[in-house]
Amino acid sequence: MSDSPTILEVEGLSKYFGGIKAIDNVDLDIRQGEIVALIGPNGAGKTTFFNCLTGIYKPTAGDIKLSDPRNGKSTRLNGKKPNKITEIGMARTFQNIRLFPTMSVLENVMIGRHCRTKSLIFGAITRNKATRIEEAQIIERSYEILKKVGLHRQVNEQARNLSYGAQRRLEIGRALATEPFLLLLDEPAAGMNPKETEALVALIREICAEGHSILLIEHDMKLVMTLSDRIFVMDYGKKIAQGTPVEVRENPAVIKAYLGEDVDA
Amino acid sequence: MFPVKELKRSALISLWFAFLTFPIMVIKVDPIERIVHWRWDNMFFIAFGSFVLSILAKVFMIQKERRASRKKRKIAAEPLIQRIAREPRFLYPLVVACFAFGVSFPFLFSTYQTNIMTTALMYVVLGLGLNIVVGVAGLLDLGYVAFYAVGAYSYALLNLNFDMGFWAVLPIGGLLAAFLGVILGFPVLRLRGDYLAIVTLGFGEIIRLVLENWNAFSQGPSGIANIPRPGFFGMEMTFAGGITYIYYIVLVLVVITIFVVNRLQNSRLGRAWLALREDEIACQAMGIDKTKTKLIAFSLGAFWAGFVGVLFAAKTTFVNPASFTFLESAIILSIVVLGGMGSIIGVIVGALILILLPEYLRALSEYRMLAFGAILVIMMVFKPEGIISNVRRSYKFKGTNTPEGEIHE
């Protein structure tokens, strides 16, 4: 793994909200094919970190560099719009689920295909051959993805009628539809029962095996410890530790930050 | 039956409204003659009316709650119109019948009626155009009338100064309006929804004020008269013939608009608009260019308004800034809101009701704007989805290579 190319390189990232230093000078890197976890107590700044990476917040300082392993092209993400970043190849899910509630499960994934397809006004009105083919492909690809995340039975349901766990999986499916090489998951197991979590672990492994790299925020330590190649730990906006699961588990700073929380559970 | 507690509440409400409306409804002063009219009968009407209305509103609320709880038990009965709209078996004959009625209208009714119907159909197109912007893409555009004005003045001015004909200006008017939509939309579409509404309102007013004050350009408040009606291969037409002719032009435009709007809604673009209305941030994170997608909706809506603007100038043969006030935007918005945001059939029905009803019930026409205002409030409070809520075909996956049973369970 250590010889794989670095695909994400974050240097000195900071984000202040007024006086609050939500992120304070954090470095992080991910190599191709890795599953990396970002952990830390509530309010540590993990979600804010994702928001900065994906262009939803504008970082106060720092550098973010994303390199596409498929062609080796690297791009500085600072100041790029969220949709551009997704187009380059980094997609995400949201901690507080943000599906399109009244659209169907299939349509939610179809939206993910938007940035990989082209037809516009002319195609929409004339419905020419290229548009029809494109539309059929969108539906086909979306259905395949739904099968992968195990939602193909609910393809015509409204997204808001899905169970919590299913909504989280749909968010993953929607993100996969944008063909990312790096996938960011914000607390994907939150609200899931043990059985659902188990299925999620399998899904994440499968996605990773297909060549996607993954950065995930998670509170479920068992999941984090079994899945991750490396772990970054944040507290009060600062990175307090990084390393393999074993290293992190034994790090006194981490134990202190999690004092009262059972690290092994 | 109706609980006594509720009657008491309604009685209190009616007392409150009697008090509230007292100075404005009861007293009328003539400051010149120095006479005071006390119109106590009005107080009685208000008290009685608010008593009845408050009971009706309560009954409606109770029913709505009951329906909501029934829906939870999954027996959601679809309203009749919606079922018809969903079933091609019913929908197509209905569409054909409507179309046949539309085509034969000038033969069945007088020129006067045809003229009124033309106006109503123009509002149908305006409503459908605004529907793309407000209903589908969720952008509250309160300055829609500005684009309508651009179309109307394009024809008036291009004809006056360059002697250009109706058919030449028709696309130009639409394109100019769309162009203006892009110019305005570019800086403002990144604003939050309510700010966007106010900016577009301000913009609409600026356009009107400029038309009113820039005499050298637009001939000011007196407007431009003697605009020619559309020509038909250079033929001279009688007055009635001209009206019928415009009617058919508008009818064709209605058909084209319905076709185009329907296709747009059910496309990759239409999907993106819907998604944008539901969650902008998720949309961006899914790779949708927010500004570009909104800009397309905004300028498409503007294009239609410009188009109808040209027709308006040709129909009335006269334009002045007074036709393009904020109230005009509000009327078109009422059409969309009453009909059901995003719903094509709804907007058509809404336009016909709101434009034809005051024409035919003359007694009502005085209360027209009062009713438009009330409609906006009442619809938002009681039935935000409109009288005919959107029956958008969602993409039903029919499963090409999977057994049917696997999908539907």
Added chain:
Amino acid sequence: MDYFIELLFGGLTRGSIYALIALGYTMVYGIIGLINFAHGEIYMIGAFTSFIVATVLSIYGFPLLAIVVIAAVAAAVWSSAYGFTVEKLAYRPLRKAPRLAPLISAIGMSIFLQNYVLLAQTSDFLPFPELIPEFAFMEPVAHIVGSSDMVILVTTAVVMVALTCLIKFTKIGKAMRATAQDKTMAVLVGVNVDRVISATFIIGSALAAIGGLLIASHIGQINFYIGFLAGIKAFTAAVLGGIGSIPGAVLGSLVLGLTESFATGYISSDYEDVFAFSLLVLILIFKPSGLLGKAETKKV
């Protein structure tokens, strides 16, 4: 120089009136995040109520001072009642609805109230009785600064001080500030949010009514449509100052009043309203957080 001072005072007077209306916009926005489009109509109803009451009293021969006091109180009472009712009917049921729903409802309310007054009263311009006399001590400067300018400035200043005290020191004022800062937190510490919202509408409406009375007697005529323009201009002022901020509303109003006064005085009076609308569009595009508002990042 006289002309400059005349324009200066004209601008301050205008600005004061805008401020009285703008406060209602800004307070409501601060608390429920709604552009209360019908607020201009509340102001118009204040002007109408004071017109009706003052005219009736003067026909029945009341002394001027009594007329002024009773008209002002009546305007404030009825405008507040309208503000309160409008909120209950048109906004409260939509508290959880998507953001645009209450705005559309507010637009509907605005159109409704305009036409209600039009139908119940008249569409003509009505001559407003002169409630503010020419003071003798203003004689030497009367060609530059009118008595009514002075009264408007002083009244506005007094009202502002009163409002500041109300918000700083009273229980309801503290509850309003708490609600504006964080509604969920306010509920947790036992603030009755419904009551705070009602109070906000009542106070804002009363201020607008005072503005209505002052401007009507300053200009000398009213009709049912005055609320639209005044409302939009006051809203512009509120946004200019930073919507949600009370000092911002006052500052924005004064800036807008002065801008209008000097622009019409030195450039052209044809485009008087275009200046305000252009200012509105430009601020919203380039600095939507206004002069004193703070830009916030929406939490994702």
